[in-house]
Amino acid sequence: MHLGGPMAYFISFRAYGTWLHGSEHGSVDRERNQYGAELIPPNAKFEERRRDAMRQEEMSFSQEQRACLAATVREVCDHRGWRIRALNVRTNHVHVVVSGGATPEKMLGDFKRYGTRRLRESGFVEWDRLVWSEHGSTRYLWDDADVIEACEYVVNGQ
Helix, strand or coil: CCCCCCCEEEEEEEECCCCCCCCCCCECCHHHCCCCCCCECCCHHHHHHHHHCCCCCCCCCCHHHHHHHHHHHHHHHHHHCCEEEEEEECCCEEEEEEECCCCHHHHHHHHHHHHHHHHHHCCCCCCCCCCECCCCEEEEECCHHHHHHHHHHHHHCC
């Protein structure tokens, strides 16, 4: 399925409120959303303003919620015919290396939508709970070395 396009995508998305603009880790915005672009530098006052603007407490996933989300990502991939190469659901984010016949934005949206729905249906979160931060990261993996490196990170690098 390589045919000149990316071999896979490294998709990451964070739980609500867990990585705010101004954080010590840096962040991206609409102007800094390209590979290699400089991150927004840490800024405690900016981070505090973002925290004050939050509508709910930050989300942290329990072991049961993590298992539910992992099963849901696998189910979405099975249903869509996408191939999971690596998956890791952490307490505050999800990493998945996946290939298939869709854009990474479509994949990201499906993972978040179906994950939220399944958490709610299972009674793991309230129906009005904000589960995810806006968007996520959709990195293109162009060759075997990129895929191997991303899978290694997802499985062992955290």
